[in-house]
Amino acid sequence: KPKVFLARPIPAEAEAYISEHCTYEKWQGSAPITRSELLERLEDAEGLLITGETINDELLDHAPKLKVVSNISVGYNNFDLESMKKRNIMGTNTPDVLNETVADLALALILSAARRIPELDKLVKDGKWEEQDDEPLFGVDVHGKTLGIIGMGRIGEAIGKRAKFGFNMDILYHNRRRKPKTEEVLGAEYVPLEELLQSSDFVLLMVPFTLETRHLMGQEQFALMKKSAIFINTSRGQTVDENALIQALQNKEILAAGLDVFDQEPVSTGNPLLKLPNVVTLPHIGSATHQTRFDMAMLAAKNLVAAVTGNEPQNIVQELKSGIKL
Ligand code: 8YV
Numbered sequence: 586k587p588k589v590f591l592a593r594p595i596p597a598e599a600e601a602y603i604s605e606h607c608t609y610e611k612w613q614g615s616a617p618i619t620r621s622e623l624l625e626r627l628e629d630a631e632g633l634l635i636t637g638e639t640i641n642d643e644l645l646d647h648a649p650k651l652k653v654v655s656n657i658s659v660g661y662n663n664f665d666l667e668s669m670k671k672r673n674i675m676g677t678n679t680p681d682v683l684n685e686t687v688a689d690l691a692l693a694l695i696l697s698a699a700r701r702i703p704e705l706d707k708l709v710k711d712g713k714w715e716e717q718d719d720e721p722l723f724g725v726d727v728h729g730k731t732l733g734i735i736g737m738g739r740i741g742e743a744i745g746k747r748a749k750f751g752f753n754m755d756i757l758y759h760n761r762r763r764k765p766k767t768e769e770v771l772g773a774e775y776v777p778l779e780e781l782l783q784s785s786d787f788v789l790l791m792v793p794f795t796l797e798t799r800h801l802m803g804q805e806q807f808a809l810m811k812k813s814a815i816f817i818n819t820s821r822g823q824t825v826d827e828n829a830l831i832q833a834l835q836n837k838e839i840l841a842a843g844l845d846v847f848d849q850e851p852v853s854t855g856n857p858l859l860k861l862p863n864v865v866t867l868p869h870i871g872s873a874t875h876q877t878r879f880d881m882a883m884l885a886a887k888n889l890v891a892a893v894t895g896n897e898p899q900n901i902v903q904e905l906k907s908g909i910k911l
Pocket residue numbers: 636637657658659660661683869870871872873
């Protein structure tokens with residue numbers, strides 16, 4: 586049986602599936618595996634199961650037998666695609682199973698920021714109920730407003746559906762390529778980024794993090810947004826110039842933000858974003874429901890097993906598809 590290493594704990598069912606087809610070792614530490622601990626465990630591994638650990642030359646030099654890295658995550662910005670390509674290492678991710686769950690969370694952030702739910706929650710718990718009727722604590726409407734989605738992939742579309750059919754919002758979008766079918770389903774309008782920023786009441790970022798999307802939102806982009814607009818990020822923190830976001834919020838160039846992701850994670854407690862009352866923060870939990878994390882782990886286990894047993898995994902990432910020899 587091929588040998589694999591599981592660098593993260595996974596549900597028993599996923600582990601049982603792997604054990605039917607592979608011999609495996611797993612990280613059993615109480616804290617997440619460190620880089621050096623990971624590098625030490627790779628000598629015999631033909632397959633590696635991870636969530637987000639950087640896969641680059643350094644790691645691959647320690648893994649002479651490796652055929653596949655299975656990421657329990659749809660985003661794979663942790664893959665150094667060039668080093669994987671030159672060594673013919675397969676990389677897989679877990680698309681689709683998390684679309685609806687991440688979309689639910691995106692709407693939660695929109696609603697939380699617009700209706701100031703964390704601020705008001707705190708107020709109630711602090712015994713200041715009477716203050717809730719003060720106009721300074723009123724929110725803004727979500728229904729009937731314009732949502733601009735930057736990155737109309739599968740998750741973007743699931744968000745658009747909720748906004749359109751649940752909240753009667755108008756949808757603008759910007760994407761690498763147009764999506765005629767999505768335009769039809771959502772009545773969404775494809776617009777240049779500048780127009781999206783100028784015309785949206787809510788600007789939501791749902792792009793993968795790549796060289797092209799790094800700091801996609803910077804000073805110039807925030808300056809184009811309406812002063813009354815709310816910014817939501819459910820993608821990757823590095824797609825935003827965080828200092829520019831902080832400035833835009835502090836200078837009231839935009840109204841508020843809802844963030845599931847940060848440039849540095851875990852976010853440092855000194856980050857000014859955490860001090861702003863009009864910023865709703867979450868610890869990167871877009872996909873974190875019991876069911877969805879289970880489904881992601883199962884899918885990652887299947888991708889791992891397929892690759893090390895000579896079959897084609899369902900989810901080889903696009904950039905690594907060509908040139909893979911099974
Ligand atoms: C991560 C995510 O997998 O799938 C992604 O791209 O960002 C998440 O679902 C999750 O944070 C793992 O810890």
